[in-house]
Amino acid sequence: MPNISSVSEFLLLAFADTRELQLLHFALFLGIYLAALLGNGLILTAVACDHRLHTPMYFFLLNLALLDLGCISTTLPKAMANFLQDNRAISFAGCAAQVFLLLYFISAEFSLLTVMAYDRYVAICKPLHYGSLLGSRICAQMAAAAWGSGFIYSVLHTATTFSLPLCHGNALDQFFCEIPQILKLSCSDAYLREVGVVVAGVCLAFGYFVFIVVSYVQIFRAVLRIPSQQGRHKTFSTCLPHLAVVSLFICTAIFAYLKPPSISSPSLNLVVAVLYSVVPPAVNPLIYSMRNQELKDILKKMTQSVVFWLK
Template sequence: MINHTRETEFIMQGLFDHPHHQGLFFGLFLCLYTAVIMGNSLIIVAIVIHPPLHTPMYFFITNLALVDILCTSSVVPKMLENLMQEKKTISFGGCITQLFVLTSSLGTELLLLTVMSYDRYVAICHPLHYVKLMSKEICICLAAGVWAVGTINSFVNILLVLRLDFCGPNLIQHFFCEFPTILALSCSSTYLNEIMMFMADIFLAMGNFLLTTVSYSFIIITILKIQSSKGKQRAFSTCSSHLLVVTLYYSTIIYTYIQPTSSYSLDKNKKVAIMYTLVTPTLNPVIYSLRNKEVKVAMKKVLPFTTEK
């Protein structure tokens, strides 16, 4: 019988194969990571201190900003560390922690996008009932449910990983730990892991994408019924940014995770991973909030030296 032992650390392949590019990309990703932390933190503070922004939509944007910070922080600091090291390693415990935080963040964000699309649906299609359907108590329950489902999903998949044996090789062909790369290194059967992961991805990605599509179908139908062109433009402007980010985010997540392990493509997935772990969290504060006049007013309270153009 083969003696299966657990690896104490993994070696990461890294993001780039050319060492002379490491310093350049370290500076670039450090700037992007700083933008993620600063941008999303400013949005949270601005919404908290400015009463006109105490609405359901901005309550969920606050949660979204927090999720983006967690998602990026679970990957980028270790990536920056490895960019400046010749031997790129991560401990088994660090890999599991990264898996848990990243997976729970991604699941929570998918659910948040669905809840935000429902908020826009109620606001545009049932404006007279908006206060009742999106009361403070309901918003808190929705947010708590979103965080709970995202965390439980990640916890279950992590428990299934912990039951596996890893006896070598220990090379992770990525710049962070994710389920497809970890399962590929296991000496044990990963059939149950792949089934559970696929079911979770179908529910979180495809299920929520379907709900979001249904919400926006009703929104578009309602907008087309508006007689005034200004009314149509105003209604569409309240959800166009959200729809743009939903399309970008879902396309990257579905491409990465809704596929069998055998069809896993390293080079393509690295590029896509940069999008949903770094680029999208950088753009979210701008796309969702900074175009809003109320947010600009709130930003003046946070940053008194800013001026509105």
């Protein structure tokens, strides 16, 4: 029976074999990747350079942009390189690194989105205590905890996954090394070793989601008590983007691991993987800037300055 030591590379078989479709997928992924780099890069530059954005909310948004850049850079460059080279292979070490980094950025983003929900809860429901509850030192510690928790979970999950013996070849029906696809290659008796880690991760993500939902229930109750319609609209504009991001990101990631085998298919697996690993990093900058007038104004001034400088 072949085991993990006999696998030197994996084959990523998610997309079509024809050269024309490979080039089309390359162009599509390149456009998405460049949009993610541009959007998140603008947010990083705006928050870092403008003192008006040196607040807890934008500090966490800066960390989110960094995580998004890391997440999308873990999967798309390798996929695009394979499309150009008409190659489907990824080395064993490369696959392990991809799994580790993707888990790291995604789990850290789960934690950070929870912290951002707490930030909005304190800002709206306890505004008089905002400065004491979310000072600069506390914000730095919360951000560090989000990054640190992602690292710890990623190390445990990656080590457990790649210690499994593989008995069913090396073909992954995905465009990157995704854990559910790797588990399909493992021996049935060894698969149970990974179940505990997967269940722990899903429970943790579900706990984050419940905390966020409870926080937003309290936020919406507080917002509805605001007498001014303009005040309600302004408050909602800072909360709804975050709730939209959380709903898309966490729900699709959990579904990727818990979807019933009866409804699993290559097309569905591909769509779900794109929704949690590619779409959020690309659309998060648009969602956050579109509903945030202050950030929109600063980004507009930055763009105008660049255009003027180029002239």
